[in-house]
Amino acid sequence: MASRRDRVDQRLRLSAATWSVLAERGLPGLTLRAVAERAGCTTGMVLHTFADKQALLVHARELLHQRTGQRADAAQAAAETPGMALRAVLLQAAAPTAERQEEARVWVGFLAAALADPVLAELHRNYNRRFVDRVRGLVAAVRPDWPAADCSSTATGLVALVEGLNTLTAIDPATYSRAAQRVALDAALARLGPAAADHPSG
Amino acid sequence: MASRRDRVDQRLRLSAATWSVLAERGLPGLTLRAVAERAGCTTGMVLHTFADKQALLVHARELLHQRTGQRADAAQAAAETPGMALRAVLLQAAAPTAERQEEARVWVGFLAAALADPVLAELHRNYNRRFVDRVRGLVAAVRPDWPAADCSSTATGLVALVEGLNTLTAIDPATYSRAAQRVALDAALARLGPAAADHPSG
DNA sequence: GCGTTACCGTAACGTACGTTACGACAGGGA
DNA sequence: TCCCTGTCGTAACGTACGTTACGGTAACGC
Numbered sequence: 001m002a003s004r005r006d007r008v009d010q011r012l013r014l015s016a017a018t019w020s021v022l023a024e025r026g027l028p029g030l031t032l033r034a035v036a037e038r039a040g041c042t043t044g045m046v047l048h049t050f051a052d053k054q055a056l057l058v059h060a061r062e063l064l065h066q067r068t069g070q071r072a073d074a075a076q077a078a079a080e081t082p083g084m085a086l087r088a089v090l091l092q093a094a095a096p097t098a099e100r101q102e103e104a105r106v107w108v109g110f111l112a113a114a115l116a117d118p119v120l121a122e123l124h125r126n127y128n129r130r131f132v133d134r135v136r137g138l139v140a141a142v143r144p145d146w147p148a149a150d151c152s153s154t155a156t157g158l159v160a161l162v163e164g165l166n167t168l169t170a171i172d173p174a175t176y177s178r179a180a181q182r183v184a185l186d187a188a189l190a191r192l193g194p195a196a197a198d199h200p201s202g
Numbered sequence: 203m204a205s206r207r208d209r210v211d212q213r214l215r216l217s218a219a220t221w222s223v224l225a226e227r228g229l230p231g232l233t234l235r236a237v238a239e240r241a242g243c244t245t246g247m248v249l250h251t252f253a254d255k256q257a258l259l260v261h262a263r264e265l266l267h268q269r270t271g272q273r274a275d276a277a278q279a280a281a282e283t284p285g286m287a288l289r290a291v292l293l294q295a296a297a298p299t300a301e302r303q304e305e306a307r308v309w310v311g312f313l314a315a316a317l318a319d320p321v322l323a324e325l326h327r328n329y330n331r332r333f334v335d336r337v338r339g340l341v342a343a344v345r346p347d348w349p350a351a352d353c354s355s356t357a358t359g360l361v362a363l364v365e366g367l368n369t370l371t372a373i374d375p376a377t378y379s380r381a382a383q384r385v386a387l388d389a390a391l392a393r394l395g396p397a398a399a400d401h402p403s404g
Numbered sequence: 405g406c407g408t409t410a411c412c413g414t415a416a417c418g419t420a421c422g423t424t425a426c427g428a429c430a431g432g433g434a
Numbered sequence: 435t436c437c438c439t440g441t442c443g444t445a446a447c448g449t450a451c452g453t454t455a456c457g458g459t460a461a462c463g464c
Contacts, residue, residue, distance in 0.1 A: 041443085044441095045441085062453050
């Protein structure tokens with residue numbers, strides 16, 4: 001066979017371009033032509049790498065999940081105690097750095113797309129439940145004395161809070177600043193007792 | 203002039219149809235033709251009532267705000283204590299009745315649209331800040347001893363939680379059931395002291 | 405009753421979309 | 435070297451969109 005270019009790298013670049021366009025132009029601006037232009041190629045190449053638009057969307061969605069998962073892993077691994085790990089994981093999921101703010105916009109875009117696309121909806125549910133599981137595990141580590149049901153409900157509540165901070169930050173960063181997010185998160189974590197609130201730098 | 207039909211009623215029906223289509227087909231499915239079909243008329247009539255698609259979107263967005271505001275007013279007025287009012291307002295904003303679940307989907311659609319449309323974004327910010335103000339006032343009524351800054355941060359946190367419950371319910375009603383929402387909300391309200399948690403029926 | 409005026413359905417226009425077909429080109433195997 | 439297979443840019447197709455122009459129609463003022 002001839003000129004076997006790096007397909008994996010191409011898929012990655014294209015889905016990153018998808019992401020970039022989605023963050024900048026929103027869901028209506030996400031067209032194959034815009035993605036191709038952003039990636040520096042043509043729509044022909046895009047549809048040679050992905051079967052159709054949905055395949056591109058799905059891959060970009062998986063990429064988003066992969067990145068958030070890796071960052072959560074890193075935050076969790078760097079923490080010294082379960083309480084700090086829980087706080088770090090939640091904070092990085094909601095923190096509005098410039099890069100994260102772009103991710104929040106992309107997240108909202110995929111959420112809206114998922115409302116009309118069963119495949120994306122299934123992905124979204126799976127990824128979110130995985131995140132809930134992660135948080136539930138950390139909650140259980142912080143409060144081993146709690147029954148499983150309490151850990152579960154606490155986890156869903158914390159995830160909902162983070163999700164809400166995410167979406168609200170995407171549309172109104174002025175009201176939902178980084179400081180406001182931290183305060184809201186620490187207030188929720190205070191319910192877990194002093195162990196979770198025990199953090200050095202704030 | 204001739205046959206002065208009820209323009210106000212027409213605008214209301216059309217924006218309701220916009221809403222209905224948005225809930226059912228999502229943002230990509232929201233076309234003038236779909237709205238016209240749902241409203242039982244033609245695109246010509248739609249564009250005689252509204253100047254263009256964005257005007258229709260704006261009106262539908264205002265209608266959504268109006269309905270949520272009215273329901274919040276009702277919940278607040280029916281409560282006997284400030285604590286119960288706060289809980290009722292937050293619960294009705296997050297509660298996944300069938301009608302409310304449709305509203306949650308519409309809300310997400312408008313949110314995604316606002317990310318690419320400055321006019322809708324401005325509306326969204328204003329309406330959300332108004333809701334935060336409402337919640338802040340209720341928090342201050344429940345805890346008059348708290349400084350304003352604490353009431354403010356508590357309000358933003360509660361709104362973020364409700365918003366997160368809303369979006370997550372829209373995409374995954376199984377995980378975020380009505381019961382799960384109530385538990386998460388009551389857990390957050392418990393931070394305000396026993397006054398807010400004091401509710402008769404649950 | 406008739407002219408006028410507003411209303412709204414019909415039909416078309418231009419554009420942009422996702423997708424497809426085709427041709428040029430470049431790298432291995434004989 | 436020649437062929438052959440895979441790659442990707444080009445160009446077009448059909449469709450659906452937002453929007454506009456136009457004509458018929460029904461109600462008021464006189």
